[in-house]
Amino acid sequence: MTFEEFDLDEVLLSAIRKQSYNKPTPIQVAAIPLMLDRKDVLAGAATGTGKTAAFVLPALQYLLDEPKHSSRHPRILILSPTRELAFQIHKVVKNLGSYGNFPSVIITGGFKLNVQIDVLTRACDILIATPGRLAKLIEEDAVTLSYVEMVIIDEADRMLDMGQGPVVRALLDAIPGDFQAGLFSATLSGKGIEQFAEDILDEPEVVQVDAPNTKSEQIQQVVYLANDKAHKDALLKNILKDASCQSAIVFCNKKEKAIEVTEWLQSQNISAQVLHGDFTQATRLDKMNKFKANKIKVLVATDVAARGLDMLKITHVINYDMPFRGDMYIHRIGRTGRAQQVGIAINLVERHDLKHLERIEYHLEQKLPIEKISGLEPTFTIKEMEKKAAKKKRPKKAPAKKPKKAKR
Ligand code: AMP
Numbered sequence: 001m002t003f004e005e006f007d008l009d010e011v012l013l014s015a016i017r018k019q020s021y022n023k024p025t026p027i028q029v030a031a032i033p034l035m036l037d038r039k040d041v042l043a044g045a046a047t048g049t050g051k052t053a054a055f056v057l058p059a060l061q062y063l064l065d066e067p068k069h070s071s072r073h074p075r076i077l078i079l080s081p082t083r084e085l086a087f088q089i090h091k092v093v094k095n096l097g098s099y100g101n102f103p104s105v106i107i108t109g110g111f112k113l114n115v116q117i118d119v120l121t122r123a124c125d126i127l128i129a130t131p132g133r134l135a136k137l138i139e140e141d142a143v144t145l146s147y148v149e150m151v152i153i154d155e156a157d158r159m160l161d162m163g164q165g166p167v168v169r170a171l172l173d174a175i176p177g178d179f180q181a182g183l184f185s186a187t188l189s190g191k192g193i194e195q196f197a198e199d200i201l202d203e204p205e206v207v208q209v210d211a212p213n214t215k216s217e218q219i220q221q222v223v224y225l226a227n228d229k230a231h232k233d234a235l236l237k238n239i240l241k242d243a244s245c246q247s248a249i250v251f252c253n254k255k256e257k258a259i260e261v262t263e264w265l266q267s268q269n270i271s272a273q274v275l276h277g278d279f280t281q282a283t284r285l286d287k288m289n290k291f292k293a294n295k296i297k298v299l300v301a302t303d304v305a306a307r308g309l310d311m312l313k314i315t316h317v318i319n320y321d322m323p324f325r326g327d328m329y330i331h332r333i334g335r336t337g338r339a340q341q342v343g344i345a346i347n348l349v350e351r352h353d354l355k356h357l358e359r360i361e362y363h364l365e366q367k368l369p370i371e372k373i374s375g376l377e378p379t380f381t382i383k384e385m386e387k388k389a390a391k392k393k394r395p396k397k398a399p400a401k402k403p404k405k406a407k408r
Pocket residue numbers: 020021022023024025028046047048049050051052053310312338339340
C-alpha cells in the first residue's frame with residue numbers, strides 16, 4: 001500500500017514525501033480511509049505507530065474538501081492529555097500542512113492565559129488543546145466550539161487515567177452540531193474507555209493495530225538483575241557507556257530519584273539532564289531540544305515529564321525503577337523503536353522491583369529474558385531473589401494470645 005492510493009490531495013502527498021514517509025504504517029492503512037469516508041473511528045494504537053499522521057492527514061484533507069474562509073473559530077478540535085503530546089501533534093499538523101494553508105493554534109496549560117486569549121483572535125481552522133486549559137478559555141469567552149466539525153481525542157486512555165474524562169465530556173457537549181470523531185487510545189479494553197467511546201462516538205469503526213499488551217516487534221526487551229543500588233548504578237553506567245547507546249531515556253518513578261540518578265551520572269562524566277514535572281514548559285522544551293540535537297546523551301525522566309516526547313533517535317529506554325503498571329511500561333518503552341527503527345528497552349531489577357516486573361510480565365503475557373553483563377553478574381539467580389522477596393513478605397507470626405484468666 002502506498003500513500004498515493006489514499007484519496008489525498010497533492011498538497012498533502014508532497015508534504016508526506018518531504019517527511020520521507022515511504023509507505024503508510026498499519027494504523028495509517030487502517031484509519032485513514034475510514035476517516036476520509038467521514039466515519040467515526042475508534043483506534044487502538046500505541047505511541048510510535050504513526051497514529052498522529054493517521055488522524056492529521058484526514059483532518060487536513062477534510063479542510064481541503066470543505067473549503068471555507070478561515071476565521072478565529074476552530075473547525076477541527078484535537079484534544080491531548082498533556083502539553084508535550086499537544087506540541088508533538090502541532091508539529092505534525094505544521095509539517096504535513098506545510099504546502100497548504102491550514103491555520104492552527106495550540107493552547108495548553110503552563111502558559112499565560114492573556115497571551116493565549118490574544119492568540120485565539122487569530123485565524124484558526126485547527127485547535128490543538130489540553131482539556132483543562134480549553135475549558136478555562138471557553139469560560140473566558142476567548143474561544144467557542146460552536147463551529148467544530150471534527151474532533152480527535154488522542155491518548156484517551158491516558159486522559160481517563162488523569163481524570164480528564166468529565167472535562168472532555170463537557171467540552172464535547174458544548175459542540176452544538178454533528179461532528180465526525182476519532183478516538184485514539186493505546187488500549188481499547190477496560191470499562192472506562194469502552195463507556196467513553198460509546199458516549200462520544202457514533203457507530204464507530206474499530207481498528208486496532210497493535211494489541212495493547214503485546215510488545216512492539218521493533219523493541220528488544222531485557223532484564224538485568226541487580227544485587228543492590230550500587231550494582232544497579234554500575235549496570236546503568238556500563239549500558240550508557242556502551243558504543244551502541246547513542247541516546248537514552250532513563251525512567252525513575254519519583255522526581256527525587258531522577259535528580260539523584262542524574263547527579264550520579266554527571267559525576268561519572270556522562271552527559272545527562274533531568275526532566276521532571278516541576279520545570280517550566282520553556283525549560284522542558286529547551287532540554288528536549290538539546291536532547292534531540294544530541295547535545296545531551298541521556299535524559300533522566302519521570303513519567304509525567306516524558307509523555308508525548310517524539311524522539312526518533314532514542315536507542316535505549318532504561319527503567320531504573322520499574323513502572324507500577326503494564327500500560328505505563330508500554331508507554332515508556334514506546335519511546336524507542338519508533339516507526340521503522342529498532343530500539344532496546346532495559347529493565348534494571350532489584351529485589352524490591354520484582355513485584356512490578358511480575359505485574360508487567362503478566363500484562364505483556366510473556367516473560368522478559370534475563371541477561372548478564374560480564375563482570376557485573378548478580379550474585380544470585382532470579383529464583384533466589386524471588387525466594388528472598390517472598391520470605392520478606394511473609395507476615396510475622398501473630399503474638400500468642402494471653403491466656404484468659406480463669407473465672408473463679
Ligand atoms: P507517532 O506514533 O504518531 O508518535 O509517530 C511515531 C514516529 O513515526 C514519528 O516520528 C513520525 O514522524 C513517524 N512516522 C509516522 N508515519 C510514518 C510513516 N508512514 N513512515 C515513517 N515514519 C512515520
